[in-house]
Amino acid sequence: MATTPPLGAGLGLKPQHYEDAFALQAGGLWWELHPENYGVGGGPRLAWLEALRTRHPLSLHGVSLSLAADAPPDAAQLERLAQLARRVEPALISEHLAWSAWRGQYLPDLLPFPRNHAALARIGANIARVQDRLGRAIAIENPAHYLHLAGHDWGETDFLAELVRRSGCALLLDVNNVYVSAHNLGTRAEDYLDAFPLHAVAEIHLAGHHADPQWGDTLLIDSHDAPVAEPVWALYERVLARAGRAIPTLIERDAEVPPLAELMAERDRAQGLLAAAQSQEAAS
Amino acid sequence: MTPHLTAFQDGLAAALRPGGMPGTPVPPPQWLAALAAQPGFAVYRNTVAQGCLDALRANYPTVRQLLGADCFDGAARAFVRHSPPTDGRLLLYGAGFAAHLAHWAPTAALHYLPGVARLDRLWTESHCAADAALATPALLAALPPEALGQQCLRPHPAARWLWCARHPVYTLWRRHREALPLDAPLPWQGEGALLTRPESAVCWCALDAAGCTLLEQCAHGLPLGEAATATLHTHPGAELGALLALLLRAGALTPAIA
Numbered sequence: 001m002a003t004t005p006p007l008g009a010g011l012g013l014k015p016q017h018y019e020d021a022f023a024l025q026a027g028g029l030w031w032e033l034h035p036e037n038y039g040v041g042g043g044p045r046l047a048w049l050e051a052l053r054t055r056h057p058l059s060l061h062g063v064s065l066s067l068a069a070d071a072p073p074d075a076a077q078l079e080r081l082a083q084l085a086r087r088v089e090p091a092l093i094s095e096h097l098a099w100s101a102w103r104g105q106y107l108p109d110l111l112p113f114p115r116n117h118a119a120l121a122r123i124g125a126n127i128a129r130v131q132d133r134l135g136r137a138i139a140i141e142n143p144a145h146y147l148h149l150a151g152h153d154w155g156e157t158d159f160l161a162e163l164v165r166r167s168g169c170a171l172l173l174d175v176n177n178v179y180v181s182a183h184n185l186g187t188r189a190e191d192y193l194d195a196f197p198l199h200a201v202a203e204i205h206l207a208g209h210h211a212d213p214q215w216g217d218t219l220l221i222d223s224h225d226a227p228v229a230e231p232v233w234a235l236y237e238r239v240l241a242r243a244g245r246a247i248p249t250l251i252e253r254d255a256e257v258p259p260l261a262e263l264m265a266e267r268d269r270a271q272g273l274l275a276a277a278q279s280q281e282a283a284s
Numbered sequence: 285m286t287p288h289l290t291a292f293q294d295g296l297a298a299a300l301r302p303g304g305m306p307g308t309p310v311p312p313p314q315w316l317a318a319l320a321a322q323p324g325f326a327v328y329r330n331t332v333a334q335g336c337l338d339a340l341r342a343n344y345p346t347v348r349q350l351l352g353a354d355c356f357d358g359a360a361r362a363f364v365r366h367s368p369p370t371d372g373r374l375l376l377y378g379a380g381f382a383a384h385l386a387h388w389a390p391t392a393a394l395h396y397l398p399g400v401a402r403l404d405r406l407w408t409e410s411h412c413a414a415d416a417a418l419a420t421p422a423l424l425a426a427l428p429p430e431a432l433g434q435q436c437l438r439p440h441p442a443a444r445w446l447w448c449a450r451h452p453v454y455t456l457w458r459r460h461r462e463a464l465p466l467d468a469p470l471p472w473q474g475e476g477a478l479l480t481r482p483e484s485a486v487c488w489c490a491l492d493a494a495g496c497t498l499l500e501q502c503a504h505g506l507p508l509g510e511a512a513t514a515t516l517h518t519h520p521g522a523e524l525g526a527l528l529a530l531l532l533r534a535g536a537l538t539p540a541i542a
Contacts, residue, residue, distance in 0.1 A: 036372040041414030041441065044484040064372025070289040077372065102297045106369040108335025109328055111296060114286045122289065146324025150315065151286025184324060215323045 007057055007091055007248035009270035011263050014253075018048050020260045022055055028271050030091060032059040032250050039080045049088050059092040059203070059250070060085060061172075066101035067126045067140070068113045074101065082133050092203055092248065094139040094172045095130070097123070097160065110143040114151035115159045120166075127167040139202045141172035144222035145181035157195040170202035173247075175236050176228065180209050180220045189235055198243045206236055206270065207252035225255035228266055237273060245281045246274040286315050302333045303365030336364040339374035344381055344404045347397065349460045355390065362388055375408065399446065399453030403477060406444035410479045410486045413442035418482060419537040421529065433509025436540035439499050442481035443536040447496040449474040454490055461488075482535030489534055494522035499536065 008028015013021060021031055031052060038045050052058065062081065065073050085093060098110035113119055131137055140163060142156060154162070160171055173196060182189035208226030212219035228236075228251065240247065249270045253263055286292060295316045312320065319325055340360040341348055348356040363384045369377045382401035385391045419437050427435060439445075448454070452470055454477040459466055478491035478499075491499075494515055501511035512524045531537050 037375060039373045040375075040412035043411055043413060043415065043442065043481060045412075047484055062372075070293055099293060101372065102293050104370055105297065105301065106372050106374075107297060107300055107332045108339075108369065108372075108374060109300070109331040111293075111300070111328065113289060113292060116286075116289070119289050146327040147319055147322050149286070149319070212323070212327070214326075219323050219327070221327060 006246075007059075008246070008274050009249045009251065009267045010057075010059065011260075011267050012250065012252050012254065013052070014257050016257065017260045018052070022048075022052055024056075024260075024264070026264070026268070026271070028274065029267070030057040030059060030248070032061050032092075032252075035060045035062050035081050035084050036064050038084055039077075046087070053088045057091040058088050059094065059248075060088075060090045061250075062093075062095040063110065064100050064106060064108075065095045065130065066099045067095055067130070068097060068111075068119065068123050069099040069102055069126075070119075070122055071102075072129060073126055078130060078133050081130075085134055085136075092139060093134060093136065094141055094203060096141045096143050097156070097163075098143045112143070112145060112147055112149055114149055115154040115156065116151055117153055120154065120159060120162060124163055124166040127163060127169050131167065131169065137168055137170050137202075139170040139172040141174050141205065142177050142181075144174075144177040144184075146184050146219065146221075148185060155195070157192060157197065161197040161200070164197060164200040169200075171197065171200045172203045172205060173198075173201045173239065174205035174207070175239060176205065176207040176209055176232050176252075177222055179229070179232050179235060180222045183220050190238070193235060193239055194242070196239075198239065201243065201247055204236065204239065204247050204249040205252055206232060206249060206266075223255065224252050227262075233269070236270070240273060240277040243277070244284065246278040249274060287313070300329050300332050301368055302336065302361065303368075333361075333364070335374065336369060336377070337361065339369070339377040340364070340381065343375065343378045343408055344401055346404050346457050346460045347381075347385070347401045350397065350400060350456070351391070359385060359388055359391055376412065379405065381405070396448075396451035396453055396456060399448040399451055400457050402446055403453060403457040403479075406446060406477075406479050407486055407488075410442045410444050410481050413440075413481065416441050416538045418535045419532060419539050421532045423539065424528075424532065433507060433512070435508045436505065437502055437508060437537040438505070438540045439503050440480065440536055440538040442479075442486070443499070443534075444479040445476065445491055445496050445499050445536075447474070447476035447491075447493050449493070451475070453477075454488075458488065478531075478534055478536055480535040487534065489530070491530070492527075494519035494524075495527045495530065498522075498524070498527055499531065502537065505540075 007030050010030035010032055013031040013033040096110045100107050178189050178192050206228045207224045208228055209220050210223050211217045212221055251266045337360050363381055367380050382398040385401050386398040391397055452475045454475040476491040476496050479486055479488045497518055498515045501514045515522055
């Protein structure tokens with residue numbers, strides 16, 4: 001059996017880049033996709049993925065399993081995820097600490113909830129159910145926050161650490177979400193990152209954001225429509241230094257998608273930082 | 285005080301859903317009012333609404349070209365209010381949009397529009413359908429003539445067809461899909477279309493009423509001979525040999541599993 005190359009820095013897979021994505025060769029490169037866009041019976045989408053997986057590692061990053069809903073994940077959706085995972089054998093599978101489906105309706109966003117003890121029990125059970133069906137651990141991502149919400153029993157980093165302890169899940173640290181959330185809620189991103197259980201982090205996300213058109217710089221939006229901002233790069237370097245190891249890292253861009261070469265330039269920057277982290281790890 | 289998780293999600297989902305949710309308390313509870321008063325609340329509301337709108341724009345590109353961006357967005361927002369997404373797979377969202385366009389007052393007089401919307405929908409269905417073997421002309425040519433009538437063929441999972449008796453919806457649709465000249469003469473007559481996926485991409489061609497009937501009969505499980513008889517019953521002049529050849533060439537049929 002062929003050995004899998006280690007995941008370095010990857011990119012979100014966009015349909016307009018399918019052909020170029022297939023042909024690209026770069027150290028550590030991998031591709032992430034939303035399983036929702038491939039939950040179909042057959043056809044070109046699945047054919048593209050099956051071709052791509054012969055050349056590059058893939059990661060499935062769900063946006064609609066709704067793990068923080070006060071209900072179990074939809075059984076048919078979980079089954080589709082399991083089938084897709086069996087078909088493309090992804091290196092990573094991840095979801096969000098958020099909810100989006102409720103009473104048979106889907107709200108296309110990653111919605112907040114009070115991090116109370118009941119929510120912890122519910123989400124822990126939901127993650128366990130998913131991991132049991134998939135036969136593997138999934139990584140849970142910290143979402144972007146825009147609201148001051150009452151009723152939290154837990155800080156987010158402690159809540160995530162407790163989910164790791166209870167379910168054996170991994171974490172996906174979205175550094176842009178940390179930056180945006182801290183800015184919007186008036187906290188310090190550095191404090192959040194220093195408290196984050198880095199030992200459990202299987203993947204890092206980096207993305208761009210922009211200021212809200214109405215409220216300006218007081219409200220930042222996790223828009224994925226711009227290059228990664230310099231303060232987010234600085235936080236990323238801080239995370240790698242504290243982790244003392246290279247962690248698979250994804251550049252996300254979902255709107256205003258530029259030519260692939262521009263995204264690759266950002267990816268190469270992350271890849272360089274990962275290589276440095278790796279050599280430091282080897283030297284220590 | 286923030287309520288129990290279920291009540292929290294009931295309240296927030298109702299507040300964020302375009303058009304609201306049945307049974308939403310008015311005025312909202314104090315905890316929800318406190319959230320809605322913050323600038324960040326609109327971020328969620330806008331993201332939810334925009335996600336639904338973007339999905340309909342992507343799934344009904346021809347309708348959007350015909351209506352123009354503003355009118356389309358109005359139709360889409362009205363649709364989202366009564367038929368929000370039920371599934372995270374937004375590429376499948378909007379199954380009832382054609383019927384909505386037939387009833388929504390600003391588009392109700394555009395009698396050709398629902399047919400064009402159905403063709404947009406059929407494209408999505410064909411694109412996403414399961415893979416299956418194609419029944420080829422060679423496969424039938426290899427059969428002795430007396431066996432042909434007993435042969436059971438089914439529509440391929442990616443085959444979709446539509447007959448519109450009153451409007452040239454196929455020509456309207458394909459002129460936009462293929463960026464053909466829009467000012468060419470357009471005889472106002474009934475038309476049908478066949479969408480298939482013989483290789484990786486969705487393809488389309490014209491199909492007459494008899495061809496649509498023949499496919500319907502195959503879908504009901506009839507062997508070719510009986511399907512042909514039934515088709516001739518409703519379309520006495522149908523040229524069945526040519527029709528069958530067209531369906532096979534287009535990749536509309538798959539061998540039935542015995």
